[in-house]
Amino acid sequence: MDQTEQTKLAQLELALHYLVSVLEEGSLVERYDKETRESLADVLRLLVEKVNDLPLNVPDNLVQATAVRSIIGASEQANMAEMASRREQLERRQREVEASASIQGHLLGDWEQVKGSDMEFQATCQVCGGFVYVSDNSVYNLLLDICQRL
Numbered sequence: 001m002d003q004t005e006q007t008k009l010a011q012l013e014l015a016l017h018y019l020v021s022v023l024e025e026g027s028l029v030e031r032y033d034k035e036t037r038e039s040l041a042d043v044l045r046l047l048v049e050k051v052n053d054l055p056l057n058v059p060d061n062l063v064q065a066t067a068v069r070s071i072i073g074a075s076e077q078a079n080m081a082e083m084a085s086r087r088e089q090l091e092r093r094q095r096e097v098e099a100s101a102s103i104q105g106h107l108l109g110d111w112e113q114v115k116g117s118d119m120e121f122q123a124t125c126q127v128c129g130g131f132v133y134v135s136d137n138s139v140y141n142l143l144l145d146i147c148q149r150l
Protein backbone atom coordinates (compact mmCIF):
# COMPACT_ATOMS: atom_id res chain seq x y z
CA MET A 1 0.00 0.00 0.00
CA ASP A 2 1.49 3.35 -0.95
CA GLN A 3 1.54 6.48 1.16
CA THR A 4 -1.57 7.99 -0.45
CA GLU A 5 -3.60 4.83 0.05
CA GLN A 6 -2.55 4.62 3.67
CA THR A 7 -3.48 8.22 4.27
CA LYS A 8 -6.85 7.74 2.57
CA LEU A 9 -7.50 4.68 4.69
CA ALA A 10 -6.62 6.48 7.90
CA GLN A 11 -8.87 9.39 6.88
CA LEU A 12 -11.72 7.03 6.06
CA GLU A 13 -11.40 5.33 9.41
CA LEU A 14 -11.29 8.64 11.25
CA ALA A 15 -14.38 9.83 9.37
CA LEU A 16 -16.19 6.58 10.18
CA HIS A 17 -15.38 6.86 13.87
CA TYR A 18 -16.63 10.44 13.82
CA LEU A 19 -19.80 9.36 11.99
CA VAL A 20 -20.43 6.77 14.70
CA SER A 21 -20.09 9.41 17.42
CA VAL A 22 -22.33 11.84 15.50
CA LEU A 23 -24.98 9.13 15.16
CA GLU A 24 -24.76 8.25 18.82
CA GLU A 25 -24.91 11.85 19.99
CA GLY A 26 -27.78 12.67 17.65
CA SER A 27 -28.05 16.46 17.54
CA LEU A 28 -26.76 16.70 13.94
CA VAL A 29 -29.07 13.97 12.69
CA GLU A 30 -32.40 14.80 14.28
CA ARG A 31 -34.39 13.35 11.40
CA TYR A 32 -33.38 9.84 12.40
CA ASP A 33 -35.03 8.39 15.44
CA LYS A 34 -32.84 7.27 18.34
CA GLU A 35 -33.20 3.58 17.63
CA THR A 36 -32.19 3.97 13.96
CA ARG A 37 -29.19 6.10 14.91
CA GLU A 38 -28.01 3.58 17.46
CA SER A 39 -28.47 0.70 15.04
CA LEU A 40 -26.48 2.49 12.35
CA ALA A 41 -23.75 3.40 14.83
CA ASP A 42 -23.52 -0.22 16.02
CA VAL A 43 -23.29 -1.53 12.46
CA LEU A 44 -20.56 0.97 11.52
CA ARG A 45 -18.58 0.31 14.69
CA LEU A 46 -18.69 -3.44 14.02
CA LEU A 47 -17.80 -2.89 10.37
CA VAL A 48 -14.63 -0.99 11.30
CA GLU A 49 -13.68 -3.73 13.79
CA LYS A 50 -14.32 -6.56 11.36
CA VAL A 51 -12.46 -4.90 8.50
CA ASN A 52 -9.53 -4.27 10.84
CA ASP A 53 -9.52 -7.97 11.75
CA LEU A 54 -9.45 -9.13 8.12
CA PRO A 55 -6.18 -10.69 6.97
CA LEU A 56 -4.49 -8.91 4.08
CA ASN A 57 -5.27 -10.20 0.58
CA VAL A 58 -8.66 -11.74 1.32
CA PRO A 59 -11.02 -12.02 -1.63
CA ASP A 60 -13.52 -9.18 -2.18
CA ASN A 61 -16.53 -11.32 -1.33
CA LEU A 62 -15.17 -11.88 2.18
CA VAL A 63 -14.63 -8.16 2.57
CA GLN A 64 -18.23 -7.62 1.47
CA ALA A 65 -19.36 -10.28 3.93
CA THR A 66 -18.10 -8.13 6.82
CA ALA A 67 -20.98 -5.75 6.00
CA VAL A 68 -23.56 -8.50 6.40
CA ARG A 69 -21.87 -9.82 9.54
CA SER A 70 -21.88 -6.31 10.99
CA ILE A 71 -25.61 -5.92 10.39
CA ILE A 72 -26.31 -9.32 11.95
CA GLY A 73 -24.00 -8.63 14.88
CA ALA A 74 -25.60 -5.25 15.60
CA SER A 75 -29.06 -6.75 15.49
CA GLU A 76 -28.01 -9.50 17.93
CA GLN A 77 -26.61 -6.85 20.28
CA ALA A 78 -29.87 -4.91 20.07
CA ASN A 79 -31.90 -8.05 20.80
CA MET A 80 -29.75 -8.84 23.79
CA ALA A 81 -30.09 -5.30 25.12
CA GLU A 82 -33.85 -5.47 24.66
CA MET A 83 -34.04 -8.82 26.44
CA ALA A 84 -31.97 -7.48 29.32
CA SER A 85 -34.25 -4.48 29.72
CA ARG A 86 -37.40 -6.68 29.57
CA ARG A 87 -35.90 -8.99 32.18
CA GLU A 88 -35.17 -5.98 34.39
CA GLN A 89 -38.80 -4.84 34.04
CA LEU A 90 -40.01 -8.31 34.89
CA GLU A 91 -37.84 -8.52 38.00
CA ARG A 92 -38.93 -5.06 39.12
CA ARG A 93 -42.61 -6.09 38.82
CA GLN A 94 -41.92 -9.27 40.78
CA ARG A 95 -40.32 -7.27 43.60
CA GLU A 96 -43.30 -4.85 43.66
CA VAL A 97 -45.81 -7.70 43.77
CA GLU A 98 -43.84 -9.47 46.52
CA ALA A 99 -43.81 -6.29 48.60
CA SER A 100 -47.55 -5.62 48.27
CA ALA A 101 -48.44 -9.31 48.80
CA SER A 102 -46.39 -9.38 51.95
CA ILE A 103 -48.13 -6.27 53.29
CA GLN A 104 -51.47 -8.05 52.68
CA GLY A 105 -50.25 -11.01 54.70
CA HIS A 106 -49.74 -13.42 51.79
CA LEU A 107 -46.89 -15.89 51.78
CA LEU A 108 -45.86 -16.25 48.16
CA GLY A 109 -44.08 -19.40 47.01
CA ASP A 110 -41.36 -19.35 44.38
CA TRP A 111 -41.97 -17.73 41.02
CA GLU A 112 -42.76 -20.41 38.49
CA GLN A 113 -42.19 -19.86 34.82
CA VAL A 114 -45.33 -20.10 32.70
CA LYS A 115 -44.91 -22.83 30.09
CA GLY A 116 -44.03 -21.53 26.66
CA SER A 117 -42.79 -18.11 27.72
CA ASP A 118 -39.54 -16.96 29.24
CA MET A 119 -41.02 -13.64 30.39
CA GLU A 120 -44.12 -14.85 32.25
CA PHE A 121 -44.10 -16.06 35.83
CA GLN A 122 -46.68 -16.87 38.45
CA ALA A 123 -46.53 -17.29 42.19
CA THR A 124 -49.09 -18.83 44.54
CA CYS A 125 -49.79 -17.87 48.13
CA GLN A 126 -48.92 -20.81 50.37
CA VAL A 127 -51.69 -19.85 52.81
CA CYS A 128 -54.77 -18.90 50.78
CA GLY A 129 -53.91 -20.39 47.39
CA GLY A 130 -54.45 -17.09 45.59
CA PHE A 131 -52.06 -16.36 42.80
CA VAL A 132 -50.47 -13.57 40.90
CA TYR A 133 -49.18 -13.54 37.35
CA VAL A 134 -46.42 -11.24 36.14
CA SER A 135 -44.82 -10.59 32.77
CA ASP A 136 -42.46 -7.85 31.65
CA ASN A 137 -45.40 -5.62 30.71
CA SER A 138 -48.34 -6.78 32.81
CA VAL A 139 -49.48 -7.93 36.24
CA TYR A 140 -52.64 -9.96 36.95
CA ASN A 141 -53.03 -9.91 40.68
CA LEU A 142 -55.66 -12.38 41.92
CA LEU A 143 -54.64 -12.13 45.55
CA LEU A 144 -57.28 -10.93 48.00
CA ASP A 145 -56.67 -7.64 49.81
CA ILE A 146 -56.08 -9.59 53.00
CA CYS A 147 -54.77 -13.13 53.10
CA GLN A 148 -57.33 -15.58 54.52
CA ARG A 149 -56.85 -19.30 54.89
CA LEU A 150 -59.64 -21.06 52.99
Ligand SMILES: [Zn+2]
Binds near residue numbers: 105125130148
Ligand atom coordinates in the same frame (compact mmCIF):
# COMPACT_ATOMS: atom_id res chain seq x y z
ZN1 LIG B 1 -52.62 -15.50 50.81
